[in-house]
Amino acid sequence: MIKKLFLILGFFFVGIAFLGVFLPGIPTTFPAIIAAWFFSKSSPKWNEWIHTNKFFGYLVTQWEEKRIYPLWGKFAQYGVLFLSNLFFHIKYGGTWSWVFTIFTIGLIIWSLPYPTDEKEYQKRIKENKKLGWIR
Numbered sequence: 001m002i003k004k005l006f007l008i009l010g011f012f013f014v015g016i017a018f019l020g021v022f023l024p025g026i027p028t029t030f031p032a033i034i035a036a037w038f039f040s041k042s043s044p045k046w047n048e049w050i051h052t053n054k055f056f057g058y059l060v061t062q063w064e065e066k067r068i069y070p071l072w073g074k075f076a077q078y079g080v081l082f083l084s085n086l087f088f089h090i091k092y093g094g095t096w097s098w099v100f101t102i103f104t105i106g107l108i109i110w111s112l113p114y115p116t117d118e119k120e121y122q123k124r125i126k127e128n129k130k131l132g133w134i135r
Helices: 002-022 029-042 044-052 057-066 071-091 094-111 118-131
Strands: none
Touching: 002 029, 002 044, 029 044, 029 057, 029 071, 044 057, 071 094
8 A cells, every 4th residue: 555655656756857857947856856765665667767767867866876966956946945935925924934934944954965966976075084974
């Protein structure tokens, strides 16, 4: 039962990721990563498919192996979050708009420490080795 639910959720997030490939303002990377997680728990066949997909297989693999979140993905995420906040403040205002803003700031802070490319990843590995955090 739970595997079927995870499979359905995986396809749902793949659908969002595919929309993000073609429509501006809809994220691609984050839904693809979520879909990969659901597929890893439900279906080896679809897990393999998402990792080899030409649209976002590379993004999923980079995230899983090195926690690399591409710079363009971060900028797209921040842009969509800014527009969402703007519309939310205009439409609703009040306490809920501040709750939404705090949630948005939390998402941005969460995404900041992740490297944006292979070069930055290697630099961080080197720094962590110097500090003795990894061997």
